[in-house]
Amino acid sequence: MSERWLLARKAYFVRDLVRDYCMVYHGVEQQHRLFTRDGLVSYAALRDLLGEANRKGVFWRLKDTAHHLFRQTTDNPPEDAILLWQYAGSASPSGLTVQSPVEALLDWCIGYAFHECAKLREDAFQRQHYSNRLAQLARTPAVTGDLYDPLSELSLQTNESSARELQRILYVLRHGLFLLTRYLGGQGNNRHLARWLAVEDDLARRTFADLYPALLQSLYGQRPHRLFRLAAENLLDAGRPAQARELLLRAQARQTLDEEGLSLLHSLEAGEALERAPS
Incomplete structure (x- = not known):
C-alpha cells in the first residue's frame, strides 16, 4: 500500500x-x-x-x-x-x-x-x-x-x-x-468523520463518555459546533440535502449549531421553499 x-x-x-x-x-x-x-x-x-x-x-x-x-x-x-x-x-x-x-x-x-x-x-x-x-x-x-x-x-x-x-x-x-x-x-476538517459522529451521536457519546468533551476539543478546538456543519456538508456532497437539513434542524434544537451551520440551514430551507413554489 x-x-x-x-x-x-x-x-x-x-x-x-x-x-x-x-x-x-x-x-x-x-x-x-x-x-x-x-x-x-x-x-x-x-x-x-x-x-x-x-x-x-x-x-x-x-x-x-x-x-x-x-x-x-x-x-x-x-x-x-x-x-x-x-x-x-x-x-x-x-x-x-x-x-x-x-x-x-x-x-x-x-x-x-x-x-x-x-x-x-x-x-x-x-x-x-x-x-x-x-x-x-x-x-x-x-x-x-x-x-x-x-x-x-x-x-x-x-x-x-x-x-x-x-x-x-x-x-x-x-x-x-x-x-x-x-x-x-x-482531523478537524474531516467531513467523513464529522458525519459519522453526528449521525451516530448517541453511540459516540456513550463510548467516549467523560472523554467526549476532550474529543470535540481535540477536533474542533473552541468551536465544537463545527461538527454538525461539517457533517451536513458531507451529506450534501453525497447528494442528500434532506438528511443534511434534518441533521441541522436537530442540532439547532439542541443549540449545538454555529452561525455558519445556521446559515447553511437557512440556505437549504430557502432552496426547499423554491422547489415547492408553484411554477
Whole structure:
C-alpha cells in the first residue's frame, strides 16, 4: 500500500477507525454486562465480533485499519517519531517503520485487546461446550468422585480467566479512547468523520463518555459546533440535502449549531421553499 494512496484515503480510514472502535467497545461492554449478570459470555457474539480470516468481524477490521494508518513508512516522520520493528508483512523491506508515540501506543492497544478477545472467545467456547459436558458427566451415576473430582475446578478456573480477560480488554480499550482524542487532533476538517459522529451521536457519546468533551476539543478546538456543519456538508456532497437539513434542524434544537451551520440551514430551507413554489 503506497503512502500516496493512503494519504488520499486517510480521511476514510480515520472515520473507519473511530466508527469501528466505538462498535468494538460497545460489543465488549455488552459482554461485560452479560458476564456480571449471568457469569458467562456469548461465544457466538465474540465469534462475530472477531470474525475469521475469510470473514473478518469488526474487531479484525479495526486492527487492520490501525495497521494501515500506523504501520506505514514515511519520508517525513514527525519530530517525536520512534522507529519500531513491525513483525511480519511490514511494508518496509527492513521490517522497520516510523510511528509517533500516540500512534504506536494506540496500535498496541488495539492489537493487544484483539488478541485478549480471541482468548476470551476460546474461554467462552470451553464454557459453552466442555464445561457443560463435564457437568453432564458429573450427573451420571457411573462417574464416581475419584474420576470426576480432579477435573471439577477447571470450569471455575475458566470463569476466573474470562473475568480477568474482560477487565484487561476494557482497561486497554478505555485508555485507547484517551489516545484517540490525542490522535485526532489533526482531523478537524474531516467531513467523513464529522458525519459519522453526528449521525451516530448517541453511540459516540456513550463510548467516549467523560472523554467526549476532550474529543470535540481535540477536533474542533473552541468551536465544537463545527461538527454538525461539517457533517451536513458531507451529506450534501453525497447528494442528500434532506438528511443534511434534518441533521441541522436537530442540532439547532439542541443549540449545538454555529452561525455558519445556521446559515447553511437557512440556505437549504430557502432552496426547499423554491422547489415547492408553484411554477
